[in-house]
Amino acid sequence: MELNMNLSGNLNLDNEQAALAGSIWHNALKIIQPQLAKMLFVTWVEPLVPFYVDENYLYLAVQDNFSYRYLLKYVNLFEEALAASNSFKLQVKLFVGNEGMQQALASIKASTFNNSTDNQSQVSDPGQPNLPLDSNNTARKDTQKTAINNTTETSTAESAGGYVTVERPSSPTSTKTTTAPTQTISSANQTTNSSPLAAEIVVNPLYQQHFRRDYRFDNFIVGPNNTMAHAACLAIANSYFNPGQKPYNPLFLYGGSGLGKTHLLNAVGNMVMQHRPNTKILYLQTEEFVNEFIATIRKQNYNVFRNKYRNCDLLLIDDIQFIEGKEQMQEEFFYTFNALYENNSYIIITCDKHPRYLVTLEDRLKTRFLSGLACDINPPTYETRMAILQARAQSLQENIDPDIISYIAKNISLNIRELEGALNSVLAIKHLSGYINLALAQKALEPVIKRNMEKTVSPDFIADVVANYYNVSKAQLYSRCKESKFTYPRHIAMYFCRELLDMTYADISQAFNRSDHTTTRNACLKIAKSLSSDLQLQKELANIQKSLHEQ
Numbered sequence: 001m002e003l004n005m006n007l008s009g010n011l012n013l014d015n016e017q018a019a020l021a022g023s024i025w026h027n028a029l030k031i032i033q034p035q036l037a038k039m040l041f042v043t044w045v046e047p048l049v050p051f052y053v054d055e056n057y058l059y060l061a062v063q064d065n066f067s068y069r070y071l072l073k074y075v076n077l078f079e080e081a082l083a084a085s086n087s088f089k090l091q092v093k094l095f096v097g098n099e100g101m102q103q104a105l106a107s108i109k110a111s112t113f114n115n116s117t118d119n120q121s122q123v124s125d126p127g128q129p130n131l132p133l134d135s136n137n138t139a140r141k142d143t144q145k146t147a148i149n150n151t152t153e154t155s156t157a158e159s160a161g162g163y164v165t166v167e168r169p170s171s172p173t174s175t176k177t178t179t180a181p182t183q184t185i186s187s188a189n190q191t192t193n194s195s196p197l198a199a200e201i202v203v204n205p206l207y208q209q210h211f212r213r214d215y216r217f218d219n220f221i222v223g224p225n226n227t228m229a230h231a232a233c234l235a236i237a238n239s240y241f242n243p244g245q246k247p248y249n250p251l252f253l254y255g256g257s258g259l260g261k262t263h264l265l266n267a268v269g270n271m272v273m274q275h276r277p278n279t280k281i282l283y284l285q286t287e288e289f290v291n292e293f294i295a296t297i298r299k300q301n302y303n304v305f306r307n308k309y310r311n312c313d314l315l316l317i318d319d320i321q322f323i324e325g326k327e328q329m330q331e332e333f334f335y336t337f338n339a340l341y342e343n344n345s346y347i348i349i350t351c352d353k354h355p356r357y358l359v360t361l362e363d364r365l366k367t368r369f370l371s372g373l374a375c376d377i378n379p380p381t382y383e384t385r386m387a388i389l390q391a392r393a394q395s396l397q398e399n400i401d402p403d404i405i406s407y408i409a410k411n412i413s414l415n416i417r418e419l420e421g422a423l424n425s426v427l428a429i430k431h432l433s434g435y436i437n438l439a440l441a442q443k444a445l446e447p448v449i450k451r452n453m454e455k456t457v458s459p460d461f462i463a464d465v466v467a468n469y470y471n472v473s474k475a476q477l478y479s480r481c482k483e484s485k486f487t488y489p490r491h492i493a494m495y496f497c498r499e500l501l502d503m504t505y506a507d508i509s510q511a512f513n514r515s516d517h518t519t520t521r522n523a524c525l526k527i528a529k530s531l532s533s534d535l536q537l538q539k540e541l542a543n544i545q546k547s548l549h550e551q
């Protein structure tokens with residue numbers, strides 16, 4: 001794209017300003033050029049167009065968004081060169097394309113006009129569209145980014161009030177740096193409230209997201225299983241209205257099904273939308289991303305796709321494991337990721353496993369996914385499960401016997417979706433029959449609990465717990481050793497495999513390295529028989545069962 005330097009035109013601005021900007025920049029270039037590789041200088045720096053200067057800023061136009069992002073890391077160098085080559089300090093402001101330049105000039109014109117007619121209105125940054133401020137009159141990170149990106153496209157912030165300074169990294173390696181606003185801002189249509197006025201909220205339709213309203217931080221129960229993931233998500237959400245924070249980017253959340261990954265993604269989206277509705281957020285399931293990309297290939301409209309994904313402020317992408325084995329999609333996502341990362345836009349990715357287990361994922365994506373922070377989410381502890389169930393019952397204004405809650409929490413441990421499902425079943429019985437007690441709940445939940453038990457408890461896990469209880473090693477349990485201090489716990493472990501997992505004697509024998517099924521059968525039957533009269537055995541088995549459930 002060629003930049004058109006018709007500065008005065010309709011805007012009626014003084015061409016002398018452009019000439020002065022040109023001459024100041026020309027001096028600075030003499031210092032900049034020797035410091036950069038020739039290619040870099042010719043490709044990126046020479047095409048910059050100086051088009052305005054005032055007492056604080058030199059305004060430069062860049063060709064496109066990509067150049068803009070690339071050049072941000074050199075702004076400090078430019079400013080140092082300006083200070084060295086001229087006898088005064090200037091900060092650099094970059095604007096994208098003719099449109100960005102025209103917008104900047106229109107703002108300058110408007111502010112000049114306002115200043116001459118209304119002394120109350122001071123403008124600190126004529127280059128940026130009007131943007132809402134936060135409660136400290138501090139420029140907002142999200143809208144700063146929006147403003148920068150939108151100089152060449154539909155602006156989501158154009159109708160808002162206030163001005164900001166440009167956000168830029170202080171060094172090529174820094175991730176997010178926000179410069180504080182340089183002047184106090186006051187204009188007729190600003191708000192100092194953290195919620196922008198309704199009239200200011202013009203959300204680009206591309207980024208109108210509908211988050212699940214019930215997935216919020218305030219109803220997410222934090223326990224030892226998810227503390228890090230929760231804190232990291234909250235930090236990212238906060239960073240959109242608390243410019244001091246610089247959370248890790250990207251954030252990679254991984255863990256089994258139903259453990260709250262989607263809940264956290266939506267919580268971030270809800271919180272940012274609530275406080276900063278102009279933020280360009282994209283939340284999507286990886287499958288949707290893949291489908292959209294396939295449609296893009298069919299229609300050959302790559303620009304639309306890339307503009308949308310590479311220019312958002314926050315990308316929340318759920319279940320990235322679905323990208324496995326899709327080579328072209330991985331390549332596209334690689335470039336999307338890079339563009340967002342360079343633009344200091346946050347990326348949160350969820351997955352059902354650690355990237356190292358995504359066998360057919362390209363290594364360059366794996367390393368990128370792990371370049372920020374990777375947090376696992378584990379199955380909740382018994383206490384967390386209790387808290388989740390209690391909170392859910394309370395939110396539904398349901399009074400449920402604590403024994404029932406405890407029974408569910410004890411018996412369903414791997415998946416919070418199933419935990420909630422069990423509570424819903426109990427509530428359904430309560431509503432249909434007008435009554436619920438523990439026995440009814442146990443009966444109703446029997447199939448689901450059995451299924452859960454099979455998923456949760458493996459023969460190996462039983463061996464672990466039993467060995468631990470009787471203070472022997474698992475190897476001794478699996479060994480052929482016939483000492484009673486080993487055979488007794490071995491038989492108990494076999495008994496649990498039979499009772500809890502419904503395993504055949506053949507399978508149990510195999511699990512415990514035995515070839516003789518009859519011995520296994522006899523061992524299980526002996527334990528079952530003793531159980532009816534042996535109080536000590538009853539106590540031991542109850543304790544072991546408790547440990548098996550409270551993993």
Ligand SMILES: Nc1ncnc2c1ncn2[C@@H]1O[C@H](COP(=O)(O)OP(=O)(O)OP(=O)(O)O)[C@@H](O)[C@H]1O
Pocket residue numbers: 215219220221222226255256257258259260261262263264352388416417420
């Ligand atoms: N810590 C928590 N506090 C309260 N509710 C939770 C918590 N974790 C999960 N949930 C609830 O459990 C259900 C399942 O969670 P979610 O859909 O976020 O899981 P997920 O990890 O994304 O699963 P999947 O990988 O299968 O998509 C949701 O209803 C969610 O609100």
